[in-house]
Amino acid sequence: MAREPGVRREAILASAAALFARKGVAATTVRQIADDVGILSGSLYHHFDSKETMVDEIVSSFLKDLQHRYEQVLAEEIGARQRLHDLIVASLEVVEAHPHATEIYQNDVNFLLQFDRFDYLRNAGRQVQNVWLTVIEAGIAEGTFRADVDPKILYRLMRDAVWLSVRWFKPSADHPISSLAEDCTSLFLDGLTSRPKD
């Protein structure tokens, strides 16, 4: 028992992710990661060849999951309103599944993009934008969404509001992500203005 391969490896990634998220990748040292795991810093290099590799695994598994869920949303043949809602739900589910990776991505993309090995992050960001734009533009085309604001601006405003929730929203039984998803959808679709019920 307790002999599965890579258990230690996963523990290291978990410690690293939490530290990277809290203090930033550049400010987190391999010694701090090792301390958190309970080994010496040199021993980390039996499992990973560099600190960058740890970040890479954390962030790329997050992006892989995200792309998978976004594909499912795109495949749905439903109204724009419902599809935007599902896109928000998918995003928040990824936030819940990868809170540290989400925070690392939000805070440190610029830093990571300095290194060649993280060039793929540019494409990932572009793909995410394409999914949102597809949903928004379909909504405009079908007449559900307003056409008087640039879809790209709508995308960026909603994207930042949704993703940055990782910094403050802690899901609980009382307040699950589905509840936040409803609030987001409701605010973005219907606005803050008080309106008589239909």
Place this chain on the structure above:
Amino acid sequence: MAREPGVRREAILASAAALFARKGVAATTVRQIADDVGILSGSLYHHFDSKETMVDEIVSSFLKDLQHRYEQVLAEEIGARQRLHDLIVASLEVVEAHPHATEIYQNDVNFLLQFDRFDYLRNAGRQVQNVWLTVIEAGIAEGTFRADVDPKILYRLMRDAVWLSVRWFKPSADHPISSLAEDCTSLFLDGLTSRPKD
């Protein structure tokens, strides 16, 4: 001419702010700052006693400006809808006036909060929240804003959407901040849903 005191000092702060914003505070070295200014790193210490002091001046002047503009918005005796709009405009004007400081604050607050000297950032964040909540709650009380979503959640969603625009919005003659402010206000107040004109 060109003998005003502190010209060099300001040039150093400008270089530092740009580098801190682009690569993060922790990942920016005093040598890079000095290189950018065109002097040697040791010479920086004639003007500042530490790297932290540079960050401190950049961020605190940003917050000072922000607090001043927010006070003016709070003092307005107008409808909630207009006041929320003015709050968004005030925020975007501060973004425009202090783009680097805004980005540093957005990306590196967590990192800075590790140091005792940046404890004041906690209060600053709380004050900002109070201003937004005052405006939102006044709107609910007067019946203009919907009461079915927690004001704190509304605040956080709008805050992140507005402030993170520093990462992608570059004001131009064709697209000034007033234009972005209209788009934000319009999205938040009226929503994405297409509606017949009144």
Place this chain on the structure above:
DNA sequence: GTCTATAAGCTGATAGAC
């Protein structure tokens, strides 16, 4: 006000014993 020179400590990473 900038330079030269350098300190003292921390950084990521490696080699080899156990």
Place this chain on the structure above:
DNA sequence: GTCTATCAGCTTATAGAC
């Protein structure tokens, strides 16, 4: 798979000449 021991390089910061 972890430890011991260590390296080379970089970090912030300082002291004193110019």
